[in-house]
Amino acid sequence: MKKLSILMAIALIPATLAIGCGGGGEEAAAPTQQADSAPAAAPQQAVTGGGAIAGNAKYVNGDPDAAIGMDADPVCASLHPGEVHTEKVVADDNGNLANVFVYVKSGLEGKSYPAPSSTHTLDQIGCQYKPHVSGMQVGQKLVIRNSDPTLHNVHAMPSVNKEFNQGQPFQGMELEHSFDQAEVMVPFKCDVHPWMSSFMAVLDHPFFGVSSEEGSFGIENLPAGTYVLEAWHEEFGTQTVEVTVADGETAQVSFDFSPGAVASAG
């Protein structure tokens, strides 16, 4: 019996050590840096002149965005006294659809646009990624920040670029990354908090936008020409439309992801 007790005690030593070693590393947190960011819109580019595209995205159905339970991490749950939603389908009563990524899919062949010097920021705040959908350019600096008083892992799962998974155990930590190939979309997830997801497009040009909560989006300083514009939504897939842009004018387009609806340009 005595030997068995000794056996049990020794068996539990590693776990005891581990419990004793935890939680003492707050001082190891990286200092917070305020990066210049424009999360849900195209970064400022040295692109001037040309025309513009403006439009809106719709989804008329009335199904509410699903609620998230954050009980798996008490800190996350405490950050949201009210109900939290997935952000997968964010549409208002008028059917204006947010988080639709709109970009020039073709028509820019042969043209080169260098990466901007500004950084693109993906934040983890309230145990959700902000922005939920965004875009950046190949070679542009991406800063991923943990603004939460809990740990996160940042797991990017691209198909073309290199996958990575890095931990951010403390509030204020940041990591930097850049993608070297264009790809629509790069999904991000936090394996600690399975409800956390974000989608980031990486393009070799600056002509993209993300629909706001009013469903509107805009692309500016686009050289005159005819383009194929694609709208991407994480639940509803993609729609494309051909649009002609003239210098000094704004072409209007709309994307409707409601059942049976189609995209239009005019």
Place this chain on the structure above:
Amino acid sequence: MSRETPFLRGVHRLAAFLAGYVVLLITAGGLVKSLEAGLSVPDWPLSYGMLNPPRWWEIETVRAEHGHRLIAGTVLLLTLWLMIWIVRREPRKWVRGVAVVAFVAVLAQAALGGITVLFFLPTAISVSHAGLAQLFLCLLVVLAVVTSRRWVSEKGAGSPATSASRIVTLVTATTIAIYVQILLGAVMRHTGAGLAIPDFPLAFGGLIPPKLDFAIGIHFAHRMGALLVATLIFWSLGRVLRFASQERVLVIPASLLTLLVLVQGTLGGLVVLTGKAVLPNTLHVGGGALLLALSMMLTLMTRRLDWVARQQGVAPEVEVFETHRLEQAVS
């Protein structure tokens, strides 16, 4: 040989405890997969760069993954202790060899666990991690059984009415079938095919799926494997009760196997019917490990009884009886 082999109570108890602890470890690994928490701790061998990440006990996914690592670390240390103890005290060379192989296996298992995290859970590595875990468990069961008092004493000969030779092949085949079935289950889990057939006990409303792709195929193979394993276990119990009913060391594991395979089948059904709810999904993995351990124990003891009987020239009574009946029938 058995007369000269001492009974090392401490070694036996440690090996038995460790085998049970590894069943817990495998179940904890099942929980990690059930929660899809394998990458919730992105680095290895440390966790978030430290021995113990902050608030790991409070966060469900990190608790599962980091807890799995803590249990695994404990198993590794205990296996090292067991190996050293056996190498120093155990006179049988082959048992010392098994202890060393077990320690090498747990090292390899740890490495596979690390690789699968660092390379984002490649299916081949994750399945290998699951498969090696079961082999490691088998090695510990071997050590626990062959260091038992029953194994090293003369009682291993069994009662005169025992005919272990009639059971050996069947229980060995059962153990192999359970291991293959666990591998099929691991492939199914790690390829996301757990709900490829959405209904239970039927498959798409019929006995056979109307179409077969990889996911449906591996899922259906696992279901057919379950039927085969259950049949072998029931058959084994019948043979044990018929040919070795006096041997509690065989009757008890065979009975437990029969009971457990029914529970395991129920859990498998619940996994499907609940859409892979965490609890039945995790217990199904632990149940598989327990089945394998019990079957391994039954196989070893059966082989031991058979071997000792052959060494001592004990005639298998039932065989003689059956031969006599056959001769009567012919005449």
